[in-house]
Amino acid sequence: MWNLARFAASKLSRSRRYSSAIPGPCIVHKRGADILHDPWFNKDTGFPLTERDRLGLRGLLPPRVISFEQQYDRFMNSYRSLEKNTQGQSDKFVSLAKWRILNRLHDRNETLYYRVLIDNIQEFAPVIYTPTVGLVCQNYSGLFRRPRGMYFSAKDKGEMMSMIYNWPAHQVDMIVLTDGSRILGLGDLGVQGIGIPIGKLDMYVAAAGINPQRILPVMLDVGTNNQKLLDDHLGLRQPRLEGEEYLSIVDEFMEAVHARWPKAIVQFEDFQMKWAFETLQRYRKRFCMFNDDIQGTAGVALAGVLGTVRAQGRPLSDFMKQKIVVVGAGSHFLPFCFGLICSAGLGVLNMAVQAVARMMGCSETAAKSQFFLIDKDGLVTNERSNLDPAAAPFAKSPRDIEGLSEGASIIEVVKKIKPHVLLGLSGVGGIFNEEVLKAMRESVSTKPAIFAMSNPTMNAECSAADAFKHAGENIVFASGSPFKNVDLGNGKVGHVNQANNMYLFPGIGLGALLSGARLITDGMLQAASECLASYMTEEEVLQGILYPSIDSIRNVTVEVGAAVLREAIAEGLAEGHGDVGIKELSLMSKEDTVDYIRHNMWYPVYCPLVHEK
Numbered sequence: 123m124w125n126l127a128r129f130a131a132s133k134l135s136r137s138r139r140y141s142s143a144i145p146g147p148c149i150v151h152k153r154g155a156d157i158l159h160d161p162w163f164n165k166d167t168g169f170p171l172t173e174r175d176r177l178g179l180r181g182l183l184p185p186r187v188i189s190f191e192q193q194y195d196r197f198m199n200s201y202r203s204l205e206k207n208t209q210g211q212s213d214k215f216v217s218l219a220k221w222r223i224l225n226r227l228h229d230r231n232e233t234l235y236y237r238v239l240i241d242n243i244q245e246f247a248p249v250i251y252t253p254t255v256g257l258v259c260q261n262y263s264g265l266f267r268r269p270r271g272m273y274f275s276a277k278d279k280g281e282m283m284s285m286i287y288n289w290p291a292h293q294v295d296m297i298v299l300t301d302g303s304r305i306l307g308l309g310d311l312g313v314q315g316i317g318i319p320i321g322k323l324d325m326y327v328a329a330a331g332i333n334p335q336r337i338l339p340v341m342l343d344v345g346t347n348n349q350k351l352l353d354d355h356l357g358l359r360q361p362r363l364e365g366e367e368y369l370s371i372v373d374e375f376m377e378a379v380h381a382r383w384p385k386a387i388v389q390f391e392d393f394q395m396k397w398a399f400e401t402l403q404r405y406r407k408r409f410c411m412f413n414d415d416i417q418g419t420a421g422v423a424l425a426g427v428l429g430t431v432r433a434q435g436r437p438l439s440d441f442m443k444q445k446i447v448v449v450g451a452g453s454h455f456l457p458f459c460f461g462l463i464c465s466a467g468l469g470v471l472n473m474a475v476q477a478v479a480r481m482m483g484c485s486e487t488a489a490k491s492q493f494f495l496i497d498k499d500g501l502v503t504n505e506r507s508n509l510d511p512a513a514a515p516f517a518k519s520p521r522d523i524e525g526l527s528e529g530a531s532i533i534e535v536v537k538k539i540k541p542h543v544l545l546g547l548s549g550v551g552g553i554f555n556e557e558v559l560k561a562m563r564e565s566v567s568t569k570p571a572i573f574a575m576s577n578p579t580m581n582a583e584c585s586a587a588d589a590f591k592h593a594g595e596n597i598v599f600a601s602g603s604p605f606k607n608v609d610l611g612n613g614k615v616g617h618v619n620q621a622n623n624m625y626l627f628p629g630i631g632l633g634a635l636l637s638g639a640r641l642i643t644d645g646m647l648q649a650a651s652e653c654l655a656s657y658m659t660e661e662e663v664l665q666g667i668l669y670p671s672i673d674s675i676r677n678v679t680v681e682v683g684a685a686v687l688r689e690a691i692a693e694g695l696a697e698g699h700g701d702v703g704i705k706e707l708s709l710m711s712k713e714d715t716v717d718y719i720r721h722n723m724w725y726p727v728y729c730p731l732v733h734e735k
């Protein structure tokens with residue numbers, strides 16, 4: 123339950139400190155060249171001489187031992203040289219070149235890779251995650267050198283229970299699964315969508331300190347309806363499975379995973395909406411799983427929208443007075459209606475209404491008139507001919523919105539409603555055009571908010587520069603993909619927030635893992651969102667800074683993870699993790715939970731290798 127008193131009272135620790143405890147020795151069952159070819163154990167030129175002797179490496183490496191710090195500097199120098207040498211090339215060329223150099227390090231030496239990633243997360247997140255990951259997926263066949271993760275296809279039906287044992291790691295904690303059917307705003311990319319689970323799990327390691335030996339990116343290849351790919355790609359050359367055939371593949375995968383690793387958490391990612399909803403309803407009461415695009419995104423969006431209320435210098439209770447126009451009847455606001463079964467593209471308005479009612483303790487009717495939903499056919503009203511009966515109560519009645527009719531365009535709605543918030547999750551680039559943005563100048567808010575949340579960059583509803591240029595300098599702006607802050611002249615800067623689910627999913631997974639929760643509940647997701655919403659100080663929010671900088675994502679994740687863990691304990695779902703049982707978890711103070719999370723986060727340092735047969 124959202125609790126305003128708790129929200130107001132929470133003064134979260136903003137410490138940037140995180141665990142860097144040096145791990146003990148690592149047992150390695152390999153020797154010699156096999157170790158050099160294993161990115162988990164490989165230290166390249168960093169193996170000390172004693173270790174070279176112990177592990178049969180003498181003579182297999184140049185004689186000089188290079189320290190970790192020197193290796194780090196060498197990598198960063200080559201990265202900087204690449205930046206210099208690619209100046210003047212196209213953005214696509216430069217982005218892929220940067221991705222390649224990081225990917226080569228990832229393939230060779232994971233410890234060094236994750237250290238440079240953690241230390242330079244602001245700079246590297248856009249390379250290994252959104253937006254470059256979209257480009258990587260589009261070009262996957264050409265970029266493919268080595269496999270990463272697992273691929274289960276429709277042809278593997280009946281084999282998955284044994285296939286899962288082909289994965290070499292004994293323990294897996296975190297799985298990100300996609301079927302490639304809706305990769306960012308790029309549509310159906312089939313097997314090429316594997317880049318998304320890889321990028322998400324890199325964020326799990328960097329932000330949540332999940333041990334990279336215990337992560338597993340998975341592609342469920344059930345075919346593709348992308349005609350271009352069918353001619354030339356590395357996946358199945360068949361149309362997507364549908365209906366029961368499709369579900370039986372996902373069922374078999376989920377059973378197989380949990381047979382081998384009963385406590386593994388599965389994050390569903392970039393499934394087309396109909397399957398996103400269906401699988402969430404199907405598995406959430408049986409497995410520890412969540413859908414990031416539905417649940418993570420909604421939590422992030424809600425935290426941001428609450429921030430816009432504070433940014434106007436208003437109390438949170440004014441949330442119910444905010445007029446919010448959502449463009450894209452996507453899946454994202456589902457958590458506003460926790461517990462309801464929603465069909466694709468329907469019911470967003472009422473979900474938001476329910477959230478207001480829950481937070482403010484007001485009636486749904488009182489809040490209902492403040493939310494407007496637009497999909498590809500325009501404003502959703504009860505006059506729509508093909509309106510799902512389940513959605514009818516949530517659609518606007520044209521009689522209540524004088525001057526607006528069924529299917530009204532974005533510009534018509536914005537001009538008429540003058541919303542506080544214009545939020546896009548449509549996947550349609552540039553849909554907040556000059557006219558729409560200029561109309562936002564007439565917003566009733568003192569700080570009109572524009573959230574262009576679609577990814578990647580080309581699919582953003584508008585750019586940051588256009589938003590500040592056309593909608594005015596006093597707006598609050600957030601985008602799903604990163605944009606640079608905007609120079610407004612006279613020393614003024616238009617702050618760009620990144621409203622991306624990366625601020626929540628690592629903490630949701632980490633909190634669930636370290637609590638040993640059996641399920642991921644609405645309450646745990648609400649706790650995550652509430653924690654993010656209260657992370658920013660009043661001063662920051664008044665400057666239009668709604669989300670933390672990516673530089674502090676590890677700290678944000680600690681706080682979110684601790685909030686999720688405490689909620690799991692409160693709901694009686696925690697079963698403990700490793701040596702820490704439920705009794706110990708229950709006795710922890712709030713600070714203890716934060717410390718517990720922090721100290722269980724993996725941090726990349728070379729550990730002494732000990733050979734065992």
Ligand SMILES: NC(=O)c1ccc[n+]([C@@H]2O[C@H](COP(=O)([O-])OP(=O)(O)OC[C@H]3O[C@@H](n4cnc5c(N)ncnc54)[C@H](O)[C@@H]3O)[C@@H](O)[C@H]2O)c1
Nearest residue numbers: 306307395419450451452497498548549576577602622623
């Ligand atoms: N920032 C984030 O954290 C985040 C999280 C999840 C998804 N997204 C982005 O959201 C976008 C959409 O994802 P989705 O899963 O909802 O996709 P989707 O295709 O299922 O839904 C898109 C919705 O937009 C509507 N739409 C399409 N064209 C429109 C138009 N011209 N005008 C108004 N509405 C229109 C459709 O009716 C549909 O309801 C993607 O670009 C994705 O990358 C961002």
Ligand SMILES: O=C(O)C[C@H](O)C(=O)O
Nearest residue numbers: 252306392415577622623
């Ligand atoms: O992947 C992202 O950057 C966010 C989100 O999950 C999306 O699908 O766009």
Ligand SMILES: [Mg+2]
Nearest residue numbers: 391392414415
């Ligand atoms: Mg996604």
